Each structure stands twice: as structure tokens, then as C-alpha cells.
Amino acid sequence: MRFSPGSNALENLRSKFHPVFSVESGESELPELGPAFPFDPGSQKDSGNRCLQSCGSTGSPRTEKCGGTRTLFLSGSKWVKGSALYTPAMAQAEGAKAGLDLPDGLTGEDLLDIYGTMVLVRTLDERVWAMNRQGKAAIVASSQGHEGAQLASVWALKQHTSDYFLFTYYRDLAVLVAQGLTPTETILGFLAKDGEPMSGARQFPQHGAMPERRVINQSNVIGTQVPHAVGWALASKMRGEPTVVATFFGDGTTSQGEVHEAMNFAAVHKLPVLFLVENNKYAISVPIAKQMAVGDIAQRAAGYGMPGMTVDGTDIPESYRAVTDAAKRAANGEGPSLVEFDVERYLPHTSDDDDSVYRDPAEIEAAKKRDPLKKLAELLSGAGLLDDDRQQALLAQAKAEVDAATDAAEAAPFPDDGDVYKHVFAEGN
Amino acid sequence: MGMMTVIEAVRVAMVEEMRRDPRVFVMGEDVGKRGGVFLATQGFVDEFGEQRVIDTPLAEAAIAGIAAGAAMKGMRPIAEIQFADFIFPTMNQLIGEVARVRYGTKGKVTVPMVVRSPYGGHVRGGLYHSQSVEAYFAHTPGLKVVTPATPYDAKGLLKAAIRDDDPVIVLEHKRTYRSVRGEVPDEDYIVPIGSAEVKREGTDATIVTYGLTVHYSLQAAEMLAEEGASIEVVDLRTVSPIDRETVLASVVKTSRALVVHEDNITGGIGAEVSAIIAEHAFDSLDAPVMRCAGPDIPAMPFAPTLEAAYMPTADKIADAMRMLLAY
Numbered sequence: 051m052r053f054s055p056g057s058n059a060l061e062n063l064r065s066k067f068h069p070v071f072s073v074e075s076g077e078s079e080l081p082e083l084g085p086a087f088p089f090d091p092g093s094q095k096d097s098g099n100r101c102l103q104s105c106g107s108t109g110s111p112r113t114e115k116c117g118g119t120r121t122l123f124l125s126g127s128k129w130v131k132g133s134a135l136y137t138p139a140m141a142q143a144e145g146a147k148a149g150l151d152l153p154d155g156l157t158g159e160d161l162l163d164i165y166g167t168m169v170l171v172r173t174l175d176e177r178v179w180a181m182n183r184q185g186k187a188a189i190v191a192s193s194q195g196h197e198g199a200q201l202a203s204v205w206a207l208k209q210h211t212s213d214y215f216l217f218t219y220y221r222d223l224a225v226l227v228a229q230g231l232t233p234t235e236t237i238l239g240f241l242a243k244d245g246e247p248m249s250g251a252r253q254f255p256q257h258g259a260m261p262e263r264r265v266i267n268q269s270n271v272i273g274t275q276v277p278h279a280v281g282w283a284l285a286s287k288m289r290g291e292p293t294v295v296a297t298f299f300g301d302g303t304t305s306q307g308e309v310h311e312a313m314n315f316a317a318v319h320k321l322p323v324l325f326l327v328e329n330n331k332y333a334i335s336v337p338i339a340k341q342m343a344v345g346d347i348a349q350r351a352a353g354y355g356m357p358g359m360t361v362d363g364t365d366i367p368e369s370y371r372a373v374t375d376a377a378k379r380a381a382n383g384e385g386p387s388l389v390e391f392d393v394e395r396y397l398p399h400t401s402d403d404d405d406s407v408y409r410d411p412a413e414i415e416a417a418k419k420r421d422p423l424k425k426l427a428e429l430l431s432g433a434g435l436l437d438d439d440r441q442q443a444l445l446a447q448a449k450a451e452v453d454a455a456t457d458a459a460e461a462a463p464f465p466d467d468g469d470v471y472k473h474v475f476a477e478g479n
Numbered sequence: 480m481g482m483m484t485v486i487e488a489v490r491v492a493m494v495e496e497m498r499r500d501p502r503v504f505v506m507g508e509d510v511g512k513r514g515g516v517f518l519a520t521q522g523f524v525d526e527f528g529e530q531r532v533i534d535t536p537l538a539e540a541a542i543a544g545i546a547a548g549a550a551m552k553g554m555r556p557i558a559e560i561q562f563a564d565f566i567f568p569t570m571n572q573l574i575g576e577v578a579r580v581r582y583g584t585k586g587k588v589t590v591p592m593v594v595r596s597p598y599g600g601h602v603r604g605g606l607y608h609s610q611s612v613e614a615y616f617a618h619t620p621g622l623k624v625v626t627p628a629t630p631y632d633a634k635g636l637l638k639a640a641i642r643d644d645d646p647v648i649v650l651e652h653k654r655t656y657r658s659v660r661g662e663v664p665d666e667d668y669i670v671p672i673g674s675a676e677v678k679r680e681g682t683d684a685t686i687v688t689y690g691l692t693v694h695y696s697l698q699a700a701e702m703l704a705e706e707g708a709s710i711e712v713v714d715l716r717t718v719s720p721i722d723r724e725t726v727l728a729s730v731v732k733t734s735r736a737l738v739v740h741e742d743n744i745t746g747g748i749g750a751e752v753s754a755i756i757a758e759h760a761f762d763s764l765d766a767p768v769m770r771c772a773g774p775d776i777p778a779m780p781f782a783p784t785l786e787a788a789y790m791p792t793a794d795k796i797a798d799a800m801r802m803l804l805a806y
Contacts, residue, residue, distance in 0.1 A: 250585035259584040266551065268583055274576045277541050281548020281556075288504065288530055288554065308571065311541035318536065473586040474620055476644035 150433045153371035155209045158435045164201045164366060165426050165436065166444050171197050171224040172423055173448040174233055177456060178240045178255070182401040186460075187240040189254055192397040193223040196328050198422025199363030199391035200224035200298070203326055206373035207296060211381055215282055216265040217275040217297040221328065221395075225298060226256055230263040233455035243462040251465050273299060273306035276325070280312045283321040283386075294380045296324040296373075302333025304347050313386070317354040320385035324376045325351075327388065328363065330395035335408040351388040363391025364422040366429070394420060483663050486656040488630035489519050489595070492637040493557060495667065497527055500555060503641055506533035507542055507559030516561055517597055517656055543569035543594065547577050547646075550592035555641055563598035563612045563650060564778075570615065577646045578621030593640045597653035599691055599741055601790050604653075605781035611690075611742035611773070616648045617719035617751070623647045623672050624719040628693035630661040632716055635670030643672060652691040659694065675722035677729065681711035684735035684803055686796070687726055687752050689715040692739045698793035699800060708804055718748045726752060727760050734765040737803050739796055744772035766806035771799035 150158060175194050181187040193200070201224050207214040218225050227236070231247070238246040239255035248267065249258025259266040269275060279297035286293035303309060304327060316323045327347050331338040344350065351358025357379070361372045369391060376387035394417035398405040405414075418424075430436035472479050483491070497503045504527075505520055511534035514521030524532040535542050539560055546556035560566045566573075573594065581589045600609030616624045623645060627633040633651060640647035678693060679700050686696045693714045700710035713729050715721060730736045736756050738749035749770040756768050771791050773779070779789045 248587075249583050252585065253583050257583065259588045261587055266584070266588055268580055268588070269576055271571065271575050274544065274572060277544025277572065278548035278551060278576070280541075281545035281550070282552045283548075284545060285549040285552035285554045288549075289552075307568075308540045308544055311536070311538040312544065314536060315538070315541050315545055473582050473584075475581070475623075476589070479586065 150367075150429070152367050153374060155374065156205070156367060156370050158430075158433060160205060160209075161366065161426065161430055162435055164205060165423075165430060166448075167201055167228055168197045168224065168423050168426065169444045170233070170448040170451065171201075171227050173445070173452050174227070174236055174455075175223055177452050178237065179397065179401065181237075181240060181456070187255070187401070188242065190240065190401040191220040191256075191399070192395075192401075193221050194396040195330065195394035195417065195421065196221055196363070196391075197224040198366050198426065199326070199328055199369050199393050201228055202363075202366045202369035203296060203298070203324075203373045203389075204228040206370045207294065207324075207377055210374045210377045211292070211294040213291065213293045214264060214377075215286075215293055215295050217279040217282070217295070218265055218267040219272065219275065219299050219303070220254070220256060220267070220270065221300065222267065222298050223256060226260075226265060226267070229260065229265045231256075231260065233451050234458045237452075237455050237459035238462055241459050241462070242464065243459055244465045245462055250469065272303040273309045275299070276303070276306075276309045277312040277315075279323055280316045280321055283316065283323045284319065287319075287321060292381065294322045294324065294377050296326055296377075298326045298328060300333070301327060301329040301331060301338060301341060301347060302336070303327075304350070305333070305341055313351075313354045313356070313388070316386040317356045320383065322380035322383070323386040324373065324380060325386060325388040326373070327390045328393050329390050330393050332395055332399070332409075334399040334403060335405070346390060348388055348390040354386075354388075356386045356388060358388040358390065360390040360392060362420075363393035364420045364425055366422070366426055393422075394418075396421075481663060481665065482660050483630050484657050485627070485630050485633045485651065485659050486517055486519060488634040488663050489637060489651060489656075490521060491663070492634040492641075493520065494523070494526070496555075496638055496641045497523075497531065500641075502553065502555040503557065504531040504533065504549075504554065505557045505559060506535050506546060508535055508537055508561045510534060510559055515559060517653065519559065519595070539565055539568040540572060543572040543577070546592050546594075547572055547580075547590050550590045550646075551580065551588050555591055555593075557593045557595055557641065560594060560596040562604075562608050562653075563596040564604075564607045564610045566594075566596055566612055569594070573616065573622065573646070573648070574619050578619045581645065582621060589644060590646050591644050592646050593637070593643075593649055594646070595637070595649045595651065597656070598650045599652040599654060600779040601691065601741075601786065602654050603781065603783065603786065604779065606778040609779035609786075611650075611740070613648075613650055613690075613718050614742055614747050617748060618746075619719075621646070622719065623717065624650065625672055625717045626650045626652070626689045627670075627716060628652065628655060628678075628690055628714055629659060630663045632670050632676075632714075634663055635668055636672065636716065638667075639669040639672050642669065647672065650690070654691050655694070670716065673717045673720045673722055675713050675715045675717070675725035677711060677725065678714045679710065679712040681709040682733060683709045684737065684800060685711045685713060685726075685729040685733045686737050686739055686800070687713045687715065687729075687749075688739040689718055689748070690741060692741050692791055692796070695791065695793045696739050696796055699796035702793065702797045703800055703804075706801075708800070710800065715748070715752075721748075721751065721755065723755055723759070726755060730756050730760045731763045734763055735803050735806075736764070736768045737771060737796070737800055738768065739771045739791055739799075741773050741791055743775050744770055745775050747772055766803055769799060769803050771796050 182190045242251040279295045283295040346360045348358035348360040361368045372389045510520040511524045546558035549556045577590045625636045627636045688696045696712050738752045753768040
């Protein structure tokens with residue numbers, strides 16, 4: 051747990067009350083929140099010594115140093131300097147990063163990490179969609195088209211805050227994977243199998259919480275997480291902790307009254323919250339023009355007295371830069387910000403939706419020209435950081451991982467039906 | 480031990496808990512300098528500061544949702560909803576989210592928050608300052624709902640609610656705030672959530688009730704005593720979860736049960752209590768379970784004649800009991 055000593059009257063909380071999260075008594079205690087990284091934030095520029103991910107470790111992920119090597123992301127596996135996949139061409143390319151106009155803190159290596167994660171997330175997303183069509187996965191809400199904004203946000207928060215916490219929504223698979231949700235855990239969720247870590251398969255896939263991985267994704271009711279994020283930030287501020295909270299939601303959610311109420315409260319109290327809007331221009335079937343009369347959702351921020359910005363959510367550096375600015379403001383006590391990402395939704399709202407009824411296929415085809423995965427590949431290739439071999443190797447690795455995850459999840463049992471009465475209250479578990 | 484009113488007991492409970500536990504804070508409309516419209520938080524901002532006594536915008540959904548987020552983080556918020564009639568914007572949060580977070584995260588995240596709200600009528604509050612809302616919340620697994628009727632219970636139940644690891648809705652009958660006085664010990668104590676209390680012992684019939692109608696039922700029992708009937712009065716104190724053992728023990732003893740509440744009759748707490756008695760004490764009954772409750776009209780009206788026509792008063796309760804005893 052982190053407190054600024056002497057920063058407020060609640061400092062004796064530290065000695066008296068340990069759990070940062072309220073957990074059921076009798077259950078294994080969650081690890082205390084340490085720094086967001088297993089390294090000193092002041093030294094984050096050190097090359098080769100930072101872990102941007104939880105290493106796939108289930109132990110105490112944030113306290114491992116990854117053996118002094120850096121972790122590239124394919125969750126559970128490490129791409130390490132010296133491995134077969136770390137080619138001389140890559141090493142050379144790292145030096146060529148000057149050719150990229152990158153925001154402060156973001157390196158070519160980071161972009162490769164993001165790319166590897168995005169390949170994995172896209173592969174996973176395509177797999178679970180296919181499993182829905184096979185009759186195996188009951189429901190899927192795809193993240194395809196949104197992954198760039200999500201990953202840029204997580205990277206910016208990891209690199210520019212000393213502690214952060216996330217409240218997400220149903221289209222945020224990339225956020226969850228970046229926070230440590232493994233492919234096997236993901237597919238366990240889509241198949242509602244035992245061992246699913248977020249809700250024990252009580253909830254729709256990806257829902258529930260991984261507080262040990264700094265993320266809560268509780269509800270299917272849109273917008274309810276926004277006041278929760280504000281409350282978490284309020285509590286952090288009261289406790290003198292440096293946590294920056296970010297909550298993700300779609301354009302449709304901005305129409306909810308609770309979102310307005312929460313943003314207003316956050317601005318009044320200058321709370322460290324980022325409102326990250328993934329605007330794909332559709333609330334299921336209702337286009338943006340029928341949702342709001344303003345051109346940009348970010349315009350609304352002015353009405354609350356906080357900054358708002360609209361960025362191309364398929365552009366990683368641009369998205370990263372915007373979230374970095376917002377995170378720094380929040381960490382400095384300057385209050386909340388709204389970042390609106392212009393993103394695309396390539397698939398129907400969910401696997402139960404039929405977007406051919408309300409969407410012109412030509413519009414989707416046009417949207418695919420700005421696919422964040424392709425755009426990032428082009429950016430990296432142009433800078434000499436990614437060649438075809440490496441691209442194919444990453445894809446093959448992702449497929450192998452997702453194949454193995456599919457097999458493991460399909461073999462897993464469903465939860466025991468005796469579980470149904472548990473965790474209603476603290477008592478009686 | 481001292482005499483105090485219900486509102487004083489509420490205030491003392493919060494002060495003691497805020498001194499005891501730095502995680503406890505209050506938020507709501509006018510809770511700061513104003514001290515709350517019923518003065519439940521009078522003087523709090525001077526002792527605890529604005530950081531722990533938060534005046535909010537007039538936005539009940541945010542009050543509930545933000546308190547929930549703070550509770551998830553490990554704080555112990557007390558959210559005041561100024562009148563229970565204004566609680567409906569919070570229901571998306573309280574029923575949809577707060578009640579389900581522990582279940583939906585398999586216990587990884589919990590919401591140890593308290594919602595306090597003055598409820599009930601017979602105060603000339605009209606349609607929007609008189610309402611009873613307990614049944615909506617009592618129907619929802621994952622929430623606990625308490626309805627203290629006396630200063631002793633108000634203090635003990637509120638302390639128990641603040642210390643509870645789950646969300647608790649504390650509904651305080653606003654007519655009891657200043658009209659009911661009673662002994663309250665100086666020492667620390669709680670009244671366990673889920674425990675009813677026999678407020679008056681009797682042998683001929685049982686009244687099961689809670690809130691303001693506890694007092695009206697006690698008056699009715701006194702009237703009936705003069706007519707030779709011995710009436711037991713059970714105060715549920717907690718309407719979810721209901722203390723079945725205390726209710727059933729009383730009914731098995733007396734063989735007759737009248738359930739009394741101010742909330743309208745259909746789908747109310749009385750229906751649940753009646754079902755519990757019918758399912759578990761049928762063989763002990765000498766008469767059908769009866770209910771004396773508010774009528775099925777949208778809310779309590781303003782005009783004194785109309786309000787009186789709504790309210791289950793001591794006279795109406797006594798009349799219902801005479802019918803039950805004559806069965």
C-alpha cells in the first residue's frame with residue numbers, strides 16, 4: 051500500500067488497515083498494491099530492465115524483475131534479447147528509432163511489445179468469435195478495431211504513473227490481456243468454464259474483477275463503472291495514495307446520466323481520473339448522429355471544467371501521447387481529463403447482433419483501412435523494426451498460444467453447481 | 480446511559496464510528512455545514528473536516544455509485560440519501576451493481592458501504608417525502624436492510640451496518656427522529672443485523688412489525704390489554720434478512736399473527752412474513768395470518784384527512800387484532 055507520509059489526516063490508515071481491497075474474510079488475502087512496476091519509476095528509461103506486463107506469472111507478478119530481461123508480450127511467453135526471435139535486424143532497427151516521431155517515454159521497443167500484444171488479442175478475438183459460430187461460446191463482444199486505443203492507454207499509464215487502476219467495459223479485451231489475462235483464462239471465460247479468474251464464470255466473458263491485476267469489469271449495464279472509478283479515485287485521494295484511475299467506455303455510454311454525474315463530481319473534487327471514450331460511432335445500431343448533437347464527445351469536457359481531447363484511436367503514438375498528458379495531470383493533482391478515441395468497430399455489436407441490417411458494408415471496408423493492427427505494422431516496418439519474418443513468427447506464436455488455450459479451456463469442467471449460493475454475503479461461504 | 484432521541488442516536492453512532500475507524504466517512508446532500516436536513520451530521524465537518532464529510536451535488540446516483548467505488552477500494556462510506564423518496568436514482572447502482580459485486584467477482588471485490596435514508600410518513604410529507612421503500616431493497620439478495628424503531632436500536636444497528644463487510648441500507652423512520660426518546664448506553668455496542676426483538680411479551684396473539692408502527696402496535700397492545708387480551712409485539716428491526724426464529728417462536732407460542740407495516744400491502748414485508756409463518760408454523764395457527772398495512776395507492780397523500788386514511792394507526796391495528804382474536 052502506498053501513502054504519502056503526513057499528507058493527510060488519514061495516514062494512520064496505513065498501520066491499521068492493510069487490505070487495499072475489501073476481500074472476503076477467510077479467502078486468501080490479495081497482495082498489497084505495490085508500485086505499478088517492479089522497478090523504480092525514476093529509472094524507467096533504463097533499457098532492458100523493465101517488465102511491462104505481468105510476465106504471465108501467477109505469483110506476485112509485480113514484484114518480479116523478470117531476471118533483468120525485458121518481457122515482450124505474448125502473455126506467458128517471453129521474447130528476450132538473445133532468443134531466436136530477437137534478430138540482428140531488430141537490434142539494428144532499435145537504433146533507427148530516431149526515424150519515428152514518438153512521444154516521451156514511448157520507444158520502438160514498446161511499439162513492438164504493443165504490436166505483439168495486439169496480434170495476440172486479435173487472434174484471440176477471432177478465435178472466440180469463431181467458437182461462437184461453432185456453438186461453443188455463448189456470447190462475444192469483439193474488440194476488433196479498438197485494440198490500439200486500449201493498448202496505448204495501458205502503456206501510457208504504466209509508464210507515466212506510479213500506480214493506476216482500471217474500470218473497463220465489455221469491449222476491452224486488449225486492456226485485460228495487457229493487464230495479464232492469459233489466453234487460457236480468456237477462453238475459459240468464453241466457454242463459462244471452471245477456473246475463469248474474473249467471476250468464476252458467473253458472469254459473461256471478461257466480466258468480474260482482477261483487482262490483483264488492477265482491473266474491475268463488473269457490469270453489463272453501461273456506465274455504472276464510471277462512478278465507481280470516481281469513487282476509487284476519491285478513496286485514493288483520501289488515503290494519500292498516488293493512484294491514477296482510468297475508466298473506459300463507449301460513445302453510447304456517454305448518454306447515461308450517471309456518467310454526467312460522475313464526471314461532474316470528479317471535476318469538482320479534482321480527482322485523478324481519466325475518462326477514456328472509445329467512440330466507434332455506434333450504440334449497437336444507433337449512429338452517433340442520433341446519440342448526440344455535438345461533433346465530438348470531447349467537447350462535453352468543457353462543460354465540466356476539465357480538458358477534453360479527441361484523438362485517432364487507431365494511431366498508437368497519438369493515443370499514447372493524449373493519455374500520457376491526462377495521466378500526468380491526474381498524478382499532479384490537476385484533476386480529471388476526457389480522452390475521446392476515434393475508433394472503428396469491425397464486427398457487429400455482439401455475436402447476437404446483425405449489423406447488415408443497419409450498416410453499409412462499404413463503410414466497414416473503408417474503416418478497415420485504418421485498422422490499428424495494420425497501421426502499427428506499417429509504422430514498425432517503415433522504421434525498420436518489423437520485417438515479414440518477424441511478423442509471421444509473431445502470428446504463428448499467437449496462434450500456437452491460442453490453440454493451446456482453446457484445448458485447455460475446452461477440456462476444463464464447468465463450475466460445480468454447489469457454487470451457486472456462495473459469495474452472496476461475507477458470511478456463509 | 481442517557482436518554483436521547485432517534486436522531487441523536489444516529490448522530491452518536493456515526494461520530495463514534497468515525498472516531499474509531501478512519502475509513503469511515505459521510506457523503507450526501509447538505510451533510511456538511513448544514514449538518515444534514517435532519518441534523519444527523521451536525522457538527523461533523525468541524526470535527527472531521529471536509530475530506531470526511533463531503534457535501535455532494537444533488538445527484539443521488541452519483542452519491543451511491545461513488546460511495547460504492549470508494550468502498551471497493553476499502554473505505555467505509557456512509558452515503559446519506561436525504562429522503563427515501565429520492566432514492567430511486569440510486570437503484571441502478573444499489574440493486575444492479577452494489578448488491579451483485581461480491582457475487583459477480585466471486586468475492587474478489589466487496590462493497591462495505593452504508594446507505595442511510597429517512598423514510599416513512601405521518602409527518603405531512605405528501606407523495607414525495609413520506610414513502611416507505613424497504614420492500615424494493617429487501618427483495619434484492621446481496622443487500623441487507625435495517626429499520627430501527629428506537630434510539631437504542633438506531634445506534635446499535637447503524638454501528639453494525641458500518642462494520643458490516645457488505646452493503647447495508649439503513650432506513651430511519653423520520654417521524655421517530657424527534658418523537659421517540661429512549662435509553663442509550665454510553666458504551667460501545669451493536670445490535671446484530673438480522674435479529675428481531677420481542678418489544679412486548681404476550682400470550683394471545685403476535686404482532687410482527689418494524690419502524691414507526693412498532694410504537695403504534697405497542698399502543699394498540701396497551702389498548703387491547705385493557706380489554707383483557709395479551710398481545711406480543713415482535714420488532715423485526717432488520718427486514719432483510721428476516722429473523723425467522725424469533726418470529727416463529729412467538730407465533731408458535733401465541734397461535735395468532737398479525738403483520739403490521741406502513742408500506743403498502745401488496746408485495747410488502749408482510750407478505751414475506753406471512754409466507755414464512757404459513758410455511759413453517761401452519762400447524763400452530765388458530766387463525767389465518769392477517770396483515771394491517773398501507774393501502775395500495777401510489778404514495779401517502781398530503782392532506783391530513785387523506786394521510787390519516789392511509790396510515791395504519793394504533794386504532795386500526797387494534798381493530799385488526801380484534802378481528803384476528805375473534806376468528
